[in-house]
Amino acid sequence: MLLEARGITKAFGSFKAVDDASVTLERGDILGLIGPNGAGKSTFFNCLTGDLKTTSGRVLFEGGNITDFAPEQRAGLGLARTFQVPQTFEGMTVLENVMIGAFLRTAHRKEAETRARAVLERVGMTRLADAPARSLGTPGRKRLEIARALATEPKVLLLDEAMAGLNANEVKLAIDLVRDIHRSGITLVIVEHIMEVIMSLASRVMVFHQGKEIARGSPREVTSNPAVIEAYLGKRAAKAAAGHTPVELMGGPDL
Amino acid sequence: MRRLVWLSVVAAIAIAYPLLLSSPFQQRLGALVLLYAIAASAWNIVGGYAGQVSVGHVVFFGCGAYAAMGSYAKFGLSPLFGIPGGIVLAVALAAIIGVPTLRLSGHYFSMATIAVAETMRLIVTNTEWLGAAVGLSGPTVPRNVFDLSFLSSLPYYYLFLAVLAITLLVTWWMTNSRMGFYLRAIKDSERAARSLGAPASRTKLYAYMLSAALTSVAGALYAMMFGFVDPESGLGILISVKILIMAALGGAGLLFGPLVGAAILVPLEEISNSWLGGKGAGLTFVVYGAIIVVIARFQPGGLLSLFTGRRKPGADKGAGHAP
Numbered sequence: 001m002l003l004e005a006r007g008i009t010k011a012f013g014s015f016k017a018v019d020d021a022s023v024t025l026e027r028g029d030i031l032g033l034i035g036p037n038g039a040g041k042s043t044f045f046n047c048l049t050g051d052l053k054t055t056s057g058r059v060l061f062e063g064g065n066i067t068d069f070a071p072e073q074r075a076g077l078g079l080a081r082t083f084q085v086p087q088t089f090e091g092m093t094v095l096e097n098v099m100i101g102a103f104l105r106t107a108h109r110k111e112a113e114t115r116a117r118a119v120l121e122r123v124g125m126t127r128l129a130d131a132p133a134r135s136l137g138t139p140g141r142k143r144l145e146i147a148r149a150l151a152t153e154p155k156v157l158l159l160d161e162a163m164a165g166l167n168a169n170e171v172k173l174a175i176d177l178v179r180d181i182h183r184s185g186i187t188l189v190i191v192e193h194i195m196e197v198i199m200s201l202a203s204r205v206m207v208f209h210q211g212k213e214i215a216r217g218s219p220r221e222v223t224s225n226p227a228v229i230e231a232y233l234g235k236r237a238a239k240a241a242a243g244h245t246p247v248e249l250m251g252g253p254d255l
Numbered sequence: 256m257r258r259l260v261w262l263s264v265v266a267a268i269a270i271a272y273p274l275l276l277s278s279p280f281q282q283r284l285g286a287l288v289l290l291y292a293i294a295a296s297a298w299n300i301v302g303g304y305a306g307q308v309s310v311g312h313v314v315f316f317g318c319g320a321y322a323a324m325g326s327y328a329k330f331g332l333s334p335l336f337g338i339p340g341g342i343v344l345a346v347a348l349a350a351i352i353g354v355p356t357l358r359l360s361g362h363y364f365s366m367a368t369i370a371v372a373e374t375m376r377l378i379v380t381n382t383e384w385l386g387a388a389v390g391l392s393g394p395t396v397p398r399n400v401f402d403l404s405f406l407s408s409l410p411y412y413y414l415f416l417a418v419l420a421i422t423l424l425v426t427w428w429m430t431n432s433r434m435g436f437y438l439r440a441i442k443d444s445e446r447a448a449r450s451l452g453a454p455a456s457r458t459k460l461y462a463y464m465l466s467a468a469l470t471s472v473a474g475a476l477y478a479m480m481f482g483f484v485d486p487e488s489g490l491g492i493l494i495s496v497k498i499l500i501m502a503a504l505g506g507a508g509l510l511f512g513p514l515v516g517a518a519i520l521v522p523l524e525e526i527s528n529s530w531l532g533g534k535g536a537g538l539t540f541v542v543y544g545a546i547i548v549v550i551a552r553f554q555p556g557g558l559l560s561l562f563t564g565r566r567k568p569g570a571d572k573g574a575g576h577a578p
Binding site for chain 2: 051071100112
């Protein structure tokens with residue numbers, strides 16, 4: 001077991017954004033977290049990365065309890081993440097952004113630079129290495145987020161809507177990149193709105209609704225689950241939709 | 256390469272200045288520029304690179320100044336012995352102040368540092384052992400060269416130049432190390448930096464302590480040159496403000512920014528003081544206020560950023576935003 005969450009609850013005041021959610025992640029998994037807006041998937045995600053402190057429940061990494069670990073400690077163990085709204089270091093070049101990640105595994109500037117260049121090569125951004133990061137558009141920033149996280153040499157990479165804001169072609173490129181990352185032996189957790197991404201990438205899916213897990217299984221299983229369709233579309237629409245394939249209804253593969 | 260040429264030119268000018276412009280006024284002016292450049296460069300480490308706008312840096316300045324004068328007034332030692340004492344004091348104080356306040360973001364950190372500085376000033380003003388409101392004096396007649404009490408400003412000039420060189424070297428070394436990269440990252444997005452493994456609190460604290468140590472040296476040198484320290488000259492909030500404005504004017508987060516700022520503002524203050532006499536002192540701060548407004552509005556990255564072409568994107572969190 002690589003990463004495990006047991007009975008995670010995150011409450012803001014009396015509102016439970018995540019209510020008793022559990023998940024296990026095996027080496028080589030690609031776990032998709034889906035659900036309508038405000039379902040709690042991002043909150044759950046942030047509990048895994050340490051950006052939010054859990055109200056109750058435990059997070060285990062390789063068997064060790066990391067519930068009280070700060071984000072930087074989790075990064076040290078091999079847990080890397082990207083942000084939904086890219087948190088680019090605006091005052092740096094693209095290369096320097098990636099070097100921040102590389103510095104986790106080496107204290108030497110030269111070595112960090114060498115490693116960062118290798119990562120940029122891998123994600124196809126070599127040409128942009130010396131460009132100011134603030135000159136990047138959304139696709140570039142999203143890719144830079146991934147590059148930085150990769151530079152920390154993670155065991156698990158958590159992607160928070162890495163495809164949001166990309167056009168269809170850019171999504172395809174990003175999916176290829178994620179596949180490539182997975183092939184290199186990195187386990188992935190992806191939060192995603194775009195169903196095509198989940199369908200084509202995830203080996204297992206967990207569906208959130210109103211803070212609770214309502215379904216889990218293979219992508220095909222959960223998208224044909226009536227509870228899931230209802231959560232996305234509401235009761236009446238779910239009935240009306242009975243004859244259609246769920247993938248179509250959720251912004252399907254025609255993207 | 257071009258950078259190296261520029262550097263040699265600046266160094267040559269700095270070394271030749273007091274020999275070329277050798278009136279006592281000009282030499283004293285040069286020494287003061289260098290002194291404030293040391294303090295502003297020290298501030299720059301935490302205020303510029305780390306983006307933590309400390310307005311209470313005079314506390315560390317005071318540590319150095321009081322330690323230097325104290326080592327003479329209390330123990331009959333050369334003020335030089337006060338320098339390591341001042342550094343230890345400043346670093347310890349920085350750790351005590353930094354652990355709780357560096358968690359505060361933006362303006363709240365600035366406010367907390369002001370509160371600490373003013374509290375310190377009031378405590379010292381009421382401490383008989385530290386000379387209370389009168390302060391402490393250095394040796395009136397130097398016993399030997401190690402008392403560092405000279406009539407001419409020339410020895411101070413070269414002493415300050417050497418210390419400034421060390422300060423800039425330390426800063427340069429820091430910016431090229433992992434710590435410097437982490438600081439810049441933390442300034443842009445602390446959350447992202449932490450997610451990539453940068454220990455944000457610890458890195459900021461180290462920067463704060465390093466900055467405090469160097470600021471205390473500036474304070475010790477200041478007290479040596481003037482031969483005394485009192486709560487106003489050693490712990491007055493206006494010193495903090497001056498240091499901050501110099502760094503911001505020249506370019507916070509740029510290696511030579513504070514030097515440029517000091518080279519502009521110190522002469523401005525000295526000249527306006529000598530023209531207007533005592534009445535000028537107030538006017539200087541009117542000018543400072545105007546400068547803050549102008550920097551914040553038009554060039555948040557400071558003057559040097561005009562030449563480096565590096566707009567300072569962190570400016571909205573940094574010094575340019577002060578009032």
